[in-house]
Amino acid sequence: MRHLKSYFAAIMLASTCTVASSAQEALRSAYFLEGYNYRHELNPAFAPERNYVSFPVLGNLSLGFNSNVGLSTFLYPMNGELATFMHPDVSASEFLGKLRNVNHIQQELDLTILSFGFRGFGGYNAFSLGVRENIGMSLPKDLFTFMKLGQDGPTSHYNFKNIGINANAMAEVAFGHSRQILPQLRVGAKLKFLLGVGDANIRISDMDVTLGDEKWSVRADGEMDICAGDGLKVPTYAESGKHYDNPDDANLIDWDGLDYDKFGLSGFGAAIDLGATYQLHPDLEISASVLDLGFVSWSNAVHAKTGTTTWEFDGFKDVAIDKNSPNYETNKFDQQLENLGNDLEDAVEFHRLSDGGSRTSGIGATITVGAAYTAPFYRGLKGGLLFTQRIDGLHSWTEGRISANLIPVSFFDLSVNYALSTFGSSLGWIINIHPKGFNLFVGSDFTFYKVTPQFVPVNNLNANVQFGINFTFGSKSKKDALKPLLPSW
Numbered sequence: 001m002r003h004l005k006s007y008f009a010a011i012m013l014a015s016t017c018t019v020a021s022s023a024q025e026a027l028r029s030a031y032f033l034e035g036y037n038y039r040h041e042l043n044p045a046f047a048p049e050r051n052y053v054s055f056p057v058l059g060n061l062s063l064g065f066n067s068n069v070g071l072s073t074f075l076y077p078m079n080g081e082l083a084t085f086m087h088p089d090v091s092a093s094e095f096l097g098k099l100r101n102v103n104h105i106q107q108e109l110d111l112t113i114l115s116f117g118f119r120g121f122g123g124y125n126a127f128s129l130g131v132r133e134n135i136g137m138s139l140p141k142d143l144f145t146f147m148k149l150g151q152d153g154p155t156s157h158y159n160f161k162n163i164g165i166n167a168n169a170m171a172e173v174a175f176g177h178s179r180q181i182l183p184q185l186r187v188g189a190k191l192k193f194l195l196g197v198g199d200a201n202i203r204i205s206d207m208d209v210t211l212g213d214e215k216w217s218v219r220a221d222g223e224m225d226i227c228a229g230d231g232l233k234v235p236t237y238a239e240s241g242k243h244y245d246n247p248d249d250a251n252l253i254d255w256d257g258l259d260y261d262k263f264g265l266s267g268f269g270a271a272i273d274l275g276a277t278y279q280l281h282p283d284l285e286i287s288a289s290v291l292d293l294g295f296v297s298w299s300n301a302v303h304a305k306t307g308t309t310t311w312e313f314d315g316f317k318d319v320a321i322d323k324n325s326p327n328y329e330t331n332k333f334d335q336q337l338e339n340l341g342n343d344l345e346d347a348v349e350f351h352r353l354s355d356g357g358s359r360t361s362g363i364g365a366t367i368t369v370g371a372a373y374t375a376p377f378y379r380g381l382k383g384g385l386l387f388t389q390r391i392d393g394l395h396s397w398t399e400g401r402i403s404a405n406l407i408p409v410s411f412f413d414l415s416v417n418y419a420l421s422t423f424g425s426s427l428g429w430i431i432n433i434h435p436k437g438f439n440l441f442v443g444s445d446f447t448f449y450k451v452t453p454q455f456v457p458v459n460n461l462n463a464n465v466q467f468g469i470n471f472t473f474g475s476k477s478k479k480d481a482l483k484p485l486l487p488s489w
Contacts (some may be wrong), residue, residue, distance in 0.1 A: 064464020123179030196267025
């Protein structure tokens with residue numbers, strides 16, 4: 001059983017480390033700042049105050065991650081070094097007490113390679129070329145209980161449901177347009193063309209593990225899909241020449257033989273963003289958007305499922321003690337123990353059912369609803385409420401954010417905000433400098449400020465930083481030019 005526990009632990013820690021170098025979408029902290037050029041990525045009805053063109057690659061660069069558990073949940077200081085939660089000196093009660101019933105880890109990348117926007121054709125137009133990538137994991141608490149405790153008594157039973165790991169990467173070309181159709185109403189839409197680079201989706205809907213003094217049994221029900229162009233090779237045991245005893249194991253995926261030797265596209269798709277703003281009152285604006293309504297059709301897809309039989313172990317048989325025994329090498333205890341570990345791992349391995357097929361997947365949609373109130377006594381102060389709902393199956397999340405937005409002069413604005421979400425609470429901020437001809441911004445939706453002496457964040461694993469340099473041209477829109485920044489006195 002040690003083999004299986006180590007197998008899950010390795011996956012978990014590797015995934016956690018991967019998330020720690022991730023990136024994130026457009027900055028929600030800047031949703032209510034009209035001087036922020038990338039507001040149209042949050043709501044296509046928004047129009048930047050000037051025409052702009054991004055600095056290549058550095059126009060909108062963001063790095064970050066989200067989780068409803070902390071990195072300190074999995075790493076513990078031991079004698080001046082960091083140990084994992086599997087260390088025997090880390091108590092089960094301490095570790096398990098930090099977990100949620102469902103533990104989420106989310107990571108997104110939205111890197112703008114080139115973007116520009118300009119007024120024309122009766123409204124504002126935006127173009128962008130970028131890459132996007134996301135990783136999402138949904139891991140039940142029972143999985144970690146099994147990893148930490150194993151057999152804890154005469155009989156231990158574990159049931160894991162809805163384990164999900166999803167990752168994809170794609171390039172995006174987007175065209176957007178917004179316009180004023182009524183004095184109070186502005187609408188916008190953005191059409192996106194998606195070029196899929198890779199996609200992986202692992203789903204274990206149900207897994208049952210029973211550990212007893214007389215018998216162990218494991219049953220798993222899961223599926224896996226992987227797509228990554230013609231360069232992806234996912235061999236089976238039979239194809240790679242790996243040893244197997246059971247003929248049914250011939251199509252087991254050989255992870256040691258996994259190879260990706262040639263970059264190429266594996267999918268094509270499209271999506272649309274829709275948005276609107278409405279001036280309910282001279283001082284009150286409401287807005288709403290739906291982002292990423294779309295799909296990607298993937299080719300060269302590998303589809304696999306877990307085995308259909310329940311794995312059982314009822315003890316070691318005919319253990320050889322005498323080195324002179326003719327079956328010593330096969331039946332000695334160390335060899336039987338190793339065989340047990342291999343068999344158990346096979347019980348939760350995936351059998352490849354098809355190779356080179358096709359499938360279609362959604363990309364996950366995001367709904368935003370916002371309300372902004374401009375202070376009548378000082379037009380440079382704006383309060384904001386923003387609700388965001390990500391709809392993506394097991395990887396869905398919800399966030400509410402309240403913000404104070406200050407515009408002391410026409411070329412400088414900033415925001416400080418606080419959010420409560422599926423991932424916990426967070427402090428956000430942005431500083432945006434945008435005189436005529438130039439724009440520089442830096443900000444964060446998630447700022448961690450409490451760390452261990454080893455610089456491990458104490459609270460939930462939430463942090464990001466976003467940076468951008470853009471060049472602006474043309475005059476401000478009439479709406480912005482007419483809006484006074486200072487009180488009328």
